[in-house]
Amino acid sequence: MSVKEDNEGKSIFHQTNLYGSIPPTCLPIVYHPDYNITFMGLEKLHPFDSGKWGKVIRFLKEEQFITDENIVEAREASEEDLLVVHTKRYLGSLKWSFVVATITEIPPLVILPNCLVQQRVLRPLRTQTGGTIMAGKLAVERGWAINVGGGFHHCSGDKGGGFCAYADITLAIKFLFERVEGISRATIIDLDAHQGNGHERDFLGDTRVFIMDMYNHNIYPGDRHAKRAIKRKVELDWGTEDSEYLQKVELHSEGSLNEVRPDIIVYNAGTDILDGDPLGGLSISPQGIVKRDEIVFRAAKQRGIPILMVTSGGYQKKTARIIADSILNLRQQGLIGAKAMEREGLSQLVTHLTQSSGSAGSAHTAV
Template identity: 60%
Template sequence: IPHHTELYGSTPKTSLPIVYHSDYNITFMGLEKLHPFDAGKWGKVIHFLKEEQFITDENIVEAREASEQDLLVTHTKRYLNRLKGNGHERDFLDDQRVFIMDMYNRHIYPRDAYAKRAIKRRVELDWGTEDSEYLQKVELHCDGALNEVRPDVIVYNAGTDILDGDPLGGLSISPHGIVKRDELVFRAARRRGIPILMVTSGGYQKKTARIIADSILNLHHQGLIGPEREGLSSAATSPTSGPGSSGSALTAI
C-alpha cells in the first residue's frame, strides 16, 4: 500500500538553504551540561549566524519531524523494526546505487569490519593528521570519487570531530582546516553541477559551533550557498535534482 507524506513542501525563493529546528537542541534539567557532546551546538550556530546578520527566523527553512508514516515512504516496516544504529554503511551495504567515500582515523574507526565493506573509497588517516596532508587528501579523493561516479545528489557528513583536541577524533585539524575542507567539497560538487546536502554531524568540543558558523559564512562569501536564483533548482525542496542542474546546496544544521 503506498504511503503518503507531507514532509516536503515548497519554500520561498528568498529562503536561504539552511534547515533548522529548535528541537535539535537537547536539554534535560541541566544534565546535558555534564555530557561531553555539546547538545545545544545547533542553536549556537544559528545564534552566531544571526549575530553576523546572515540569517533571520524568516529566511531559513524550519525542519519538519518525520513520522513513522513519512519513514514508510522509503523504508519497510521490517527495516524500522530492525534498525539498531549500526550506521549508514550497514544500511547501504548491498545497495549499488549508493557510493560511500569515508575519511577517518584508521586506528579508531570503523570498528565494524562487516560494515566497512560498504565504503567504496576509503581514505585512512593516522593519529594527529594535520591540515596540509588532510586537505590535500580531501581534494584528491573528492575529485577521484566524483570522476569515478556521477551521483544525482551528494550527502556530505561534515563532522567537526576532526578538530585538534577532540576527545574522540584523534586528528589535529585546525578551525581554518575545517572551513577549507567544506569549501573544497562544495567546490567539487559545484564544478560538476551536483546538488549537495551538508549535515553538521559530530564534534565534541564547545568551540565547534563557532567553526560551523564560520564555515557556513565562508560558503556564502565564496558564492557556494545562497537563496535560490532564477533558473536554479531549489535544494530545500528538490535535493535530488538531476545531473544537469546548476548545483544546488543545502545545509541541515
C-alpha cells in the first residue's frame, strides 16, 4: 500500500513528482514526446497508431491553440506511484518480455531483452499514466483537463491486456481520493468502443465511483464479471450510426450525472467508434465524434463539475486529426480554454486543493 499511518493514525503518502505546481499560464493539456512508441518498426505490427499523440499535438500547434510553452509536460509515473493501485506481483511480471508481448499484442517483443522493452514500450505507457494522474489534479484546479494519451481501460490492478499495461484511470481517481480534499465521488463516462473492464474490476463494489459504459457488446473483452460494476450499461450493436449513438450519449450522460453528482468526471474518449475502425465495429462519423465530446463537456460545464478527458483507443491514422478537431471545437464552444477556467464554484474547490496539497507537502509529500 502507498498510504501508511504514523503512530498518531495520520496518513503518510509516498513522495510523488506528479502533483507538482503548474504555472497558471499553462493550459491544462498534458503531453510528452515520450508518449509515442517507435521501436524498429515493431509498433506497426499492432493496429494501434502508436504515434497518434504527437500528431494530435502537431495539429493543435498548427491551429495556434497550443505551443511548447503553454502545455503541461507529463512526467513518468514511478513504481511507488503505480503501487497505489497495482500489486507488486503484477509490476514484477512486466519484467518478463513475454508478458508485455501478451498485453500489448505485439508477439515479436518476446525475443527482445526486457531492458529494451521497458525503455521503448513500457516507459511511454508509464509517462502517459503519469500524465493522466497529473491531469486529474489539473482538472480540479482549472475545471477541465485533457491528457493527450492514456485511457488504458483494460488494465486493472493485477492484470493488463488490450494494449493497456497500467491502470491510469483508476490511479488518477485514487490519487484524487487520497490527496485532494473535497474529492470523494467520481463518475467515469467510458465511450470507447470496448468495455472498460479494467477500471470496472478495480472499482467493483466501491460506492464512491459511478461507471457509465457504452460499448459494442459483440467485441473484446466481454468481461461479465467486470460488468457488475457498471451502474449505467449501454450495449451497442454492430454498425451503430450517428443518430442513434448521439441520442444515447446525451440521454445516458445526462442521466448518469443527474443520478449521482460527482466531484470529478473522468471521460474516456476513445475514437475507435469511428466508421471503418478495424476493432470497434461501429459506424460513427468524424462529425459524430466531435459532437459526442461536446455533449459530454457541456453536461459537465452546465453542472460545474471538473472533467478529465483521456484519448484511449482509435485504430485508424485519421483519428489524430479527429481528436484535434474535437479539442478545437471544444474551445470554439467555450467549453475549454482560458474562459472555461472561470467557473462558478471552482474557486472554493481550488482553495481546498491548495490547503490539502500544502499540508500534505509540508509533512510527507514532495510536490
